[in-house]
Amino acid sequence: MAPVITSIEDLRVLAKRRVPRMFYDYADAGAWTESTYHANEADLARILLRQRVAVDISARTLASTMVGEPVGMPVALAPVGLTGMQRADGEILAARAAAAAGIPFTLSTMSICSIEDLAENTSRPFWFQLYVMRDRDFLGRLLDRAKNVGCSTLMLTLDLQVLGQRHKDVKNGLTTPPRLTFTNLVDIAAKPRWWIGMLGTKRRGFGNIIGHAKGVRDMRTLSSWTAEQFDPTLNWDDVKRIRDRWGGKLILKGILDVEDAELAVASGADALVVSNHGGRQLDGAMSAIAALAPIARAVAGRIEVLMDGGIRSGQDVLRALALGAKGVLIGRAYIYGLAAGGEKGVTQALDIIRKELDVTMALCGLNDVNKADAQVLAGRAQLAVP
Ligand SMILES: Cc1cc2nc3c(=O)[nH]c(=O)nc-3n(C[C@H](O)[C@H](O)[C@H](O)COP(=O)(O)O)c2cc1C
Numbered sequence: 039m040a041p042v043i044t045s046i047e048d049l050r051v052l053a054k055r056r057v058p059r060m061f062y063d064y065a066d067a068g069a070w071t072e073s074t075y076h077a078n079e080a081d082l083a084r085i086l087l088r089q090r091v092a093v094d095i096s097a098r099t100l101a102s103t104m105v106g107e108p109v110g111m112p113v114a115l116a117p118v119g120l121t122g123m124q125r126a127d128g129e130i131l132a133a134r135a136a137a138a139a140g141i142p143f144t145l146s147t148m149s150i151c152s153i154e155d156l157a158e159n160t161s162r163p164f165w166f167q168l169y170v171m172r173d174r175d176f177l178g179r180l181l182d183r184a185k186n187v188g189c190s191t192l193m194l195t196l197d198l199q200v201l202g203q204r205h206k207d208v209k210n211g212l213t214t215p216p217r218l219t220f221t222n223l224v225d226i227a228a229k230p231r232w233w234i235g236m237l238g239t240k241r242r243g244f245g246n247i248i249g250h251a252k253g254v255r256d257m258r259t260l261s262s263w264t265a266e267q268f269d270p271t272l273n274w275d276d277v278k279r280i281r282d283r284w285g286g287k288l289i290l291k292g293i294l295d296v297e298d299a300e301l302a303v304a305s306g307a308d309a310l311v312v313s314n315h316g317g318r319q320l321d322g323a324m325s326a327i328a329a330l331a332p333i334a335r336a337v338a339g340r341i342e343v344l345m346d347g348g349i350r351s352g353q354d355v356l357r358a359l360a361l362g363a364k365g366v367l368i369g370r371a372y373i374y375g376l377a378a379g380g381e382k383g384v385t386q387a388l389d390i391i392r393k394e395l396d397v398t399m400a401l402c403g404l405n406d407v408n409k410a411d412a413q414v415l416a417g418r419a420q421l422a423v424p
Contacts, residue, residue: 043378043386046350046371053124053377058226060210061123065373068317069202075317077325078348085327085357088416090403098399100392100407104365105191105287105309105342110140111392112365112407113355115372115384116316116346117167117193117291122150122242123216124377126235130159132376135384137162139392144193144367147180148264152245157187165191167291169198170276171267176251181284183246192284193311194277197292199270202319277305289344294323299333302341309342309364316347316369327358334362352394356402359410 043049054062068075100111115136121128129151136143137160144165145156153166166184171177184192211217216226226233236242247263248254254263281288290302291311302310312330314323326347334343345358346367358366368391375387399407402414 044390046374046387046390049374049378049383049387049390050370052379052383053374056229056231057124057377058216058222058229058232060207060212060216060222060225061120062377063206063210064120064204064212065118065124065370065377067204067206068321069204069319070321072317072321074314074321074323074325078314078317078327079350080348081325081327082348082350082354082357085361086416087353087356087398087402088414089401093403095400095403095405098396098405100395100399102365102408104142104344105289107142107190108140109142109365111355111395112359112363113349113388113391114142114165114344114365114367115144116367116369117144117146117149117165117195118369118373119146119148120150121146121373121376122239122245124373125232125380126239127151127241128376129156131381132372132384133160133162133164135372135375135381135388136164138385139388141388142191145189147246148244150241150243150245153180153183153187153189155241155245163188163190165189165193165289167193167195168280169195170269170272170280171251172269173251173267178283179250180246181280183250185284185286189286191287191289191308192280193289193291194280194307195291195315196272196277197294197313197315197319199268199272201268202315202321204318274301274305277307281306291346292319293333294320294326294329296332296336299337299341299343303337307341309344310337311367312343312345312363313347313367327361330358330363331361338362349391352391352396353398355391355395356398356404356410356414359407360412360414 102112129149133143142165144167146167147169166189254260288307289309290307292313293299293310312333314326330345342364344365345363349366349368372384372387375383
C-alpha cells in the first residue's frame with residue numbers, strides 16, 4: 039500500500055528508501071559537524087507564531103511577486119546540483135511541478151540536465167544559477183546560453199569559492215555516475231525505481247559542462263576540471279562585470295552578513311538571498327533565519343531580500359516572511375519530494391507547504407501573505423540573533 043504522505047518529513051523518509059544512499063546522503067548532509075545545517079531548522083522551529091482569533095480570514099491570498107515575477111506563493115525552488123541523480127530527468131520533473139504551481143525553478147550550473155534540454159522540455163521560463171569558474175570563456179558562454187533560451191533571472195552564488203566538506207560524500211565515494219563498488223552495487227540493486235529510471239534516460243552527466251568546457255569530454259575529465267575550476271579570486275568587481283554582461287535580473291545568493299548585504303546593494307543587484315548554502319559550506323556560521331532580520335532591516339527598500347535554509351513547512355515560510363523576507367527558496371524540501379515520487383512528489387511537497395502556509399496565516403489572523411510582518415510572531419525562544 040502506498041504510504042500516506044502528510045509532511046515534508048514523510049517525503050524525506052520515503053526518499054531515503056528509494057534513492058541510493060550516496061545521493062540521499064548528498065542531499066541530507068551539511069559541512070563537517072553539520073552544526074549550521076541543523077541550526078537552520080532548529081532556529082526556525084524556535085520562532086513562535088502569534089495566534090489570533092475572531093478575525094475575518096475568509097479572503098486569504100498567497101499570491102505575491104519575487105524579483106517582480108508573479109508567483110502563486112512566495113516560494114521558489116533553489117538551485118540543487120545533481121538533481122537528475124535523485125531521480126532520472128529530475129530537473130525536468132521538478133521544473134514542471136514548479137511551473138504548475140506557478141513558482142520559479144532555478145537550474146544549477148551543476149545540473150544533470152542542460153540549460154537547452156530543460157528549456158526544450160518545459161514551458162515556463164526558469165532561473166539560472168551561476169557558479170563563477172576560472173574559465174571565463176566558458177562562463178561567458180554559459181551566460182549566453184541561459185540568455186538564448188530565455189532564462190528570466192540569473193542567480194549568482196557567492197559562497198562557494200572553495201568547497202565545504204561533507205564527510206558522508208567522501209565516505210560514500212560520491213561520483214557521477216556512482217562509483218560501482220560492491221557496497222554501492224548492492225545498495226543500488228535494492229532501489230529498482232531509481233535504476234530503472236536511470237537506465238531509461240540519456241541524462242546522466244553534468245549537462246551544462248560536458249562538451250561545453252574546454253577539455254571536458256566525459257565524466258573522467260570532468261572531475262579534474264571541476265576540482266580546479268571554482269574561482270577563489272571572485273570579488274565584487276566580478277559581480278559588477280557579470281551584472282553588466284548579463285543585463286537582466288540578478289539575484290546574489292549566499293549573503294549572511296550585513297556588510298556583505300550593503301555591498302550587494304551597491305553592486306546594483308535586484309535581490310539577495312540570505313543563505314548559508316543549506317549548511318553545506320561554512321560549518322559554524324549562524325543559521326540563515328538568525329541572519330535574516332538584521333540584514334532585512336539594514337537594506338530595507340533598497341534591494342529585495344529572499345532567504346533559504348531549513349524551510350520544511352508553511353509555518354517556516356511565514357516565519358521567514360515575518361522576519362523580512364519577500365520570499366524563500368526551498369532545497370531539500372522539494373528534493374525529498376522528487377526522490378520519493380518524481381514530479382508528483384515535488385507537487386506533493388509544494389501542496390503541503392502551500393496548505394500549511396494558508397492555514398497558518400488563517401490561524402494568525404492574516405489574509406494577505408504580502409502583509410506578513412513581525413505582528414505574526416509571538417516571540418522567539420533563545421534565537422541567537424545578534
Ligand atoms: C543537494 C544540494 C545541492 C545543492 N547544490 C547547489 C548548487 O548547485 N548551487 C547553489 O547555489 N546552491 C546549491 N545548494 C544550496 C541550495 O540552493 C539552498 O541554498 C539550500 O538547499 C537551502 O537549504 P534547504 O535545503 O535547507 O532548503 C544545494 C543544496 C543541496 C541540498
